[in-house]
Amino acid sequence: MVKSEMLNMKYEKMFILILLFFTQFVLISRTGSCDTSPSKTKEEVGADKPKEKPAGTLNIQWLINEAMEHNPEIIAVRQRLNASASRISQAKSLEDPMFRAGSFNMSNQPLNINGQTSMLQQRYAVTQKIPFPGKLAMRGKIATQESKMAEEDLLAKVQEITALVKTAFYDLFYVNRAIAITEENRELLRKFSKIAETKYAVGKTSQRDVLSAQVELSTLTNELIVLNKEKESVVAMMNVLLDRHPQHPLGDPPLIEIHNLDVTLEGLENLASNNRPELKKYDHAIKRDEAQLKLSRKDYYFMDFEPMVEYMQNDGNPDAWASSITINIPWLWPKNRARVEEANEALSASRSEHRYINNKTLFEVKDYFVRLQSSKSTVNLFKTGVIPQAEQALKAAQIGYEADIIDFLSLIDSQRVLLDSQLQYYKSVVDYETNLANLERAVGIQLSQ
Numbered sequence: 001m002v003k004s005e006m007l008n009m010k011y012e013k014m015f016i017l018i019l020l021f022f023t024q025f026v027l028i029s030r031t032g033s034c035d036t037s038p039s040k041t042k043e044e045v046g047a048d049k050p051k052e053k054p055a056g057t058l059n060i061q062w063l064i065n066e067a068m069e070h071n072p073e074i075i076a077v078r079q080r081l082n083a084s085a086s087r088i089s090q091a092k093s094l095e096d097p098m099f100r101a102g103s104f105n106m107s108n109q110p111l112n113i114n115g116q117t118s119m120l121q122q123r124y125a126v127t128q129k130i131p132f133p134g135k136l137a138m139r140g141k142i143a144t145q146e147s148k149m150a151e152e153d154l155l156a157k158v159q160e161i162t163a164l165v166k167t168a169f170y171d172l173f174y175v176n177r178a179i180a181i182t183e184e185n186r187e188l189l190r191k192f193s194k195i196a197e198t199k200y201a202v203g204k205t206s207q208r209d210v211l212s213a214q215v216e217l218s219t220l221t222n223e224l225i226v227l228n229k230e231k232e233s234v235v236a237m238m239n240v241l242l243d244r245h246p247q248h249p250l251g252d253p254p255l256i257e258i259h260n261l262d263v264t265l266e267g268l269e270n271l272a273s274n275n276r277p278e279l280k281k282y283d284h285a286i287k288r289d290e291a292q293l294k295l296s297r298k299d300y301y302f303m304d305f306e307p308m309v310e311y312m313q314n315d316g317n318p319d320a321w322a323s324s325i326t327i328n329i330p331w332l333w334p335k336n337r338a339r340v341e342e343a344n345e346a347l348s349a350s351r352s353e354h355r356y357i358n359n360k361t362l363f364e365v366k367d368y369f370v371r372l373q374s375s376k377s378t379v380n381l382f383k384t385g386v387i388p389q390a391e392q393a394l395k396a397a398q399i400g401y402e403a404d405i406i407d408f409l410s411l412i413d414s415q416r417v418l419l420d421s422q423l424q425y426y427k428s429v430v431d432y433e434t435n436l437a438n439l440e441r442a443v444g445i446q447l448s449q
Helices: 002-032 059-072 071-091 135-201 205-239 264-274 278-303 335-402 408-443
Strands: 098-105 120-127 305-314 319-326
Touching: 059 135, 071 135, 098 205, 098 335, 120 319, 135 205, 135 278, 135 408, 205 408, 264 278, 264 335, 264 408, 278 408
Parallel strands: none
Antiparallel strands: 098 120, 120 305, 305 319
8 A cells, every 4th residue: 555655656656746747848939939920810712602793884993992802823932921820930939848758677687476566667658849049930930921922922913913903904905995986887888878879870970989998898707706705705814813713794894084193204113113013022031041140150159958858756765856958069060051051052042032022022113103104195186186087077077978079998098997986995005004004013002092
């Protein structure tokens, strides 16, 4: 009985020791990772379908909001951001403590006549690896910068999808306007065809005019077929951006006017330098690689510690305690020196990539700014000059043809010039708005209301 009670007391001491040791290191780990990660948003691809948009006028802001909420690429990047935020606390925490249990026979005779050892020792040890001071903080900084890089990736993806939505919206606007204008011109051409048939019936013109009108009508009919197929493609692209079925119906964009933009090239370059997500991402990449270089140098020059506390139960003898500490020798083999060289090269690469992105940004800002100015000039030219003149020329040609002053081919040419002018005007409007959307992406912020 006495021996049994002594064993129970020994086991109680052992479990108390283990409990105190684990509690201590859990507190250390929590203290080293006090930063809390941002709350995660529960998002599942395809879990919530886009809200139904009533048929009718299609609003561009509604499309952008739907894309921000449902686009799979944005959702994926947002989830990767949440994952990177969760890695910060992991990087700043200690490694798991290790528990070891075993027995040690201290006699030369493993078994006595009763089948039991005469000098058996039970050993229980707990170890914890502790990095050199400053290493955990450096690892946390590296993970923090990587999380900020993921955040810039999300902003860049949002701007990319926004530009694609705007481009698809304006393409749909152009196709709708092209269909409407082509149908109007087809009706006008049918009127001209009836005039030609009437004049041919009374012998005032040749059959060539009637046949020419039929050929032009067939050409416009074929163009309408092509435009309607193109509309189906644009609608499919828009639905894909909204994570819908490609054949899901959409409304029609309203008539639009170009957004006036009062900015200078120098101002746009300054905005891009401060707001372009890709540039800010490589700013964080440089800071990450600088921290990685410092950490690799610490790993090369400074050792880590691994203390151990051991409790020993001796049969027939008093219990005993033991402690020890283990350190690594990082400078013995060349691997840690190679890690320093690797970190140096990675830092140089990030700086080079930052310069490349900066040069690319300045080029894109300049390119889209020039395109924007060119498109605006074309819009104003066709709106105030070419289209009004083409309309007047067509009216004069119609009157001249009815009065037998000009021939039918001249009338058709005037009608074709008006059609091309109207299409070119709306094409210029779409080019302007598309270049503006790409310029906003290059700068990193919205420039129009």
